[in-house]
Amino acid sequence: MNLNYFSEQSKLPLVVSPAAGESGKNNLINWISANKVTIEEQLIESGAVLFKGFDIQTPQDFEDVAKAVDNDLKDDYMGTSPRDKKSGFVFSASELPGHYPIMQHCEMSFLPSAPRRLFFYCHIEPEYGGETPICDFRKVYQDLDPKIREEFERKGVKHIRNYSSPDDKGTNGFQLKSWLDMFHTRDKTIIEKKCAENDIICEWKEHDGLRMINKSDAVKVHPVTGEKVWFNHTQVFHVSAAAAEYHKIHQRQKRWETFKYSMLLELMTWYKKLTKNPNEQSMHVTFGDDSPIPDEYVEHIEDVIWRNMVIQPWKKGDIICIDNFSTSHGRLPYYGPREIMVCWTS
Ligand SMILES: [Fe+2]
Known part of the structure; x- marks a missing residue:
């Protein structure tokens, strides 16, 4: 396996990708089992580990990999996003329309039972936008x-x-x-x-x-x-958060739609x-x-937050594991198809 950081500057996330002939799901699960200590250390130090380039096709594949990292998956949810169940412990990450901004947050930070770890999986990669940026909230x-x-x-x-x-x-x-x-x-x-x-x-x-x-x-x-x-x-x-976020989004995406929603949110906030x-x-x-x-x-x-954010484009099959007690996540607006799934531990 190959290990490197997506962002060398912020050391976030650690990217694990296969060497030739190692891209099967079982290769990944076996590697995770043999390298638990490295993964645990990186989840603490970096805050996130991204498995990229493996043959992950289904919600069940995703669940199997997540369980190899941490077997303590949960299916109760007290957060704000609308979610649909995809397999035993796997849900759609959010059913909110694509143009909605999802600002950076540690999942369910407002609850005493916030999950320790989150996993996201890219089932259908976005055509445009739709990244799940992450951010080290210790640095924030x-x-x-x-x-x-x-x-x-x-x-x-x-x-x-x-x-x-x-x-x-x-x-x-x-x-x-x-x-x-x-x-x-x-x-x-x-x-x-x-x-x-x-x-x-x-x-x-x-x-x-x-x-x-x-x-x-x-x-x-x-x-x-x-x-x-x-x-x-x-x-x-x-x-005022959504309008402030959309200003930043428009500076990055510079689309007619982001300009339109930015103006609309400004008006709605005022109203x-x-x-x-x-x-x-x-x-x-x-x-x-x-x-x-x-x-x-x-x-x-x-x-x-935007100064410290790391924005990594999704590819089909990507799975990222995040230490929810140090690292936040969000979503940039997207256009076209996109399907990201989530599971989490206690
Ligand atoms: Fe979330």
């Missing part, structure tokens, strides 16, 4: 303005999500999925129990909507290295700020003491 923590960082560390953050009723068909394209799609049950006592287990306050609203609120630290300590990691969803949940109670927005974030997070902070966080 270090590079943030110390004054802003201190305020986040002192106050923590409060994440708010509003889910629509399962009977509400009138989505405006920017609502989250319904709470039935999220929990797969109409039994509200089960939902309340699940929320309580995850330190989430749940409030049933008028018209059968559900609000979920949870407070958490903005920064976490890596469980192995003790390094501090930027670990919250401010750059995803904040009302939402004027008309909508922040607590009623599909996603909202404040400091832990309820004080607002200024727009300038969000722009600064976005700047730091």
Whole structure:
């Protein structure tokens, strides 16, 4: 096997690719079994390992490789993306339309049960865009303005999500999925129990909507290295985040569509700020003491993230394993077909 870093500067991710005659799925699984220590070390140091150039064809192939790395796969999901099941532990990464931006985040950072590791697999490579950029959130923590960082560390953050009723068909394209799609049950006592287990306050609203609120630290300590990691969803949940992200996306992709969505998001952000109670927005974030997070902070966080982001184009069969406690992921808009799948550990 050949080992090298995709980005020598950021040492992220480590790329494992086959030498001649080693590209079969079983070659890869055998190599993983024989090199567990290297993989574990690289997942801690680098933050991600990418298996590239192997003959991986199906969701089951993907699951087999992921299990070889870490046998502790899970199938419960308390995040925000709409996902479809593809095999025992494999799901579509997100069913959100291709032009939607998915800002960098450590998966479910706002929950006490955030998964330790994530795996992504490219089943159909994108025609244009659709990369899954990754970013070392230890570096993001270090590079943030110390004054802003201190305020986040002192106050923590409060994440708010509003889910629509399962009977509400009138989505405006920017609502989250319904709470039935999220929990797969109409039994509200089960939902309340699940929320309580995850330190989430749940409030049933008028018209059968559900609000979920949870407070958490903005920064976490890596469980192995003790390094501090930027670990919250401010750059995803904040009302100004999507517009700030799309500016960056347009600078990179420079398409008519990215210009159009950038302008549209600018207008929508302005409209939402004027008309909508922040607590009623599909996603909202404040400091832990309820004080607002200024727009300038969000722009600064976005700047730091984009400076540290590594953007690697997908190829059919690619599998990347990410240490979710140090390294974030997101998605750039895409046009044409694309199918990326995900699985995760506890
Ligand atoms: Fe995610």
